[in-house]
Amino acid sequence: MATIILADSAGDVFLTKGMKEVGEISTINPRTLLAIGRKVIGNRSFLAGIFFISIFFFSFLIVLSWADLSFVFPAKSLVYVVSTLGAKWILKETVPLQRWGGIFLVCLGVALISLP
Amino acid sequence: MPLTRGQSLRTETHLRVERWEGTSRGAPALRGTSLNKTIAVLIPAIFAQAVGNVFLSMRMKEIGDTHLLSLLPLAIESPTLWLGTALLIVSFILFAAALSWADLSFVLPAVSVEVVVNVVFASYFLNEIVSLTRWTGVLLISIGLILVLRSEREKERQKRHKLLEGSTQ
Numbered sequence: 616m617a618t619i620i621l622a623d624s625a626g627d628v629f630l631t632k633g634m635k636e637v638g639e640i641s642t643i644n645p646r647t648l649l650a651i652g653r654k655v656i657g658n659r660s661f662l663a664g665i666f667f668i669s670i671f672f673f674s675f676l677i678v679l680s681w682a683d684l685s686f687v688f689p690a691k692s693l694v695y696v697v698s699t700l701g702a703k704w705i706l707k708e709t710v711p712l713q714r715w716g717g718i719f720l721v722c723l724g725v726a727l728i729s730l731p
Numbered sequence: 732m733p734l735t736r737g738q739s740l741r742t743e744t745h746l747r748v749e750r751w752e753g754t755s756r757g758a759p760a761l762r763g764t765s766l767n768k769t770i771a772v773l774i775p776a777i778f779a780q781a782v783g784n785v786f787l788s789m790r791m792k793e794i795g796d797t798h799l800l801s802l803l804p805l806a807i808e809s810p811t812l813w814l815g816t817a818l819l820i821v822s823f824i825l826f827a828a829a830l831s832w833a834d835l836s837f838v839l840p841a842v843s844v845e846v847v848v849n850v851v852f853a854s855y856f857l858n859e860i861v862s863l864t865r866w867t868g869v870l871l872i873s874i875g876l877i878l879v880l881r882s883e884r885e886k887e888r889q890k891r892h893k894l895l896e897g898s899t900q
């Protein structure tokens with residue numbers, strides 16, 4: 616379960632890092648978008664993000680095959696909190712108190728919804 | 732001359748603000764503040780994801796309870812599954828695009844609307860019965876989202892303020 620949550624959060628953090636390195640997308644010109652897409656696919660942080668998301672996905676499938684669904688799905692919602700910690704510490708985002716409150720409520724709500 | 736100096740300062744302030752607002756220029760459909768741009772990209776992402784999920788689970792329910800491997804040949808033949816998967820990919824691309832300018836600590840909770848939309852779609856299109864616990868979850872997520880949105884708006888206001896201050900120094 617820890618692997619699942621950490622891998623998903625690491626995936627989110629690396630994905631964001633990669634996209635920030637590529638820079639803000641502010642065009643809808645197809646040719647420019649294609650060039651940006653190529654840059655994104657070649658970005659190491661982005662690829663690391665995809666790698667971690669794949670790890671998340673497969674470990675999730677494996678755990679689903681033996682664990683209790685009523686535990687796995689709600690526990691997975693902790694990703695919201697862990698990813699935010701990653702955003703704060705690794706990506707140096709400022710997370711105001713109000714946002715923390717909102718994220719905790721979202722986490723709790725997602726946990727409730729995913730109870731079978 | 733003080734008057735000229737004041738004028739030039741004002742012009743500079745103007746330019747700075749314009750430059751800041753100009754971050755989303757170049758794409759007429761996406762013009763506006765950065766928060767509006769984020770929302771404009773995330774809404775189609777959320778809907779693509781939700782519709783994709785409905786397609787996937789509709790088809791999976793038709794197939795029924797099977798083994799993962801025996802599913803593969805069925806999956807390749809099914810256009811509904813292809814469409815569902817394609818929508819999920821579109822949703823992922825939009826999500827990544829939003830992350831190129833917005834905070835992860837904003838985008839991630841914002842995308843949790845998809846959980847709410849999934850519940851609503853499941854109850855509406857797939858005729859699943861939604862329990863009271865789930866509706867409570869929907870309520871909590873909604874309150875959480877309002878807080879996250881407010882914090883983002885506050886942050887944006889502060890950013891704008893800082894830019895204005897910086898240009899008058």
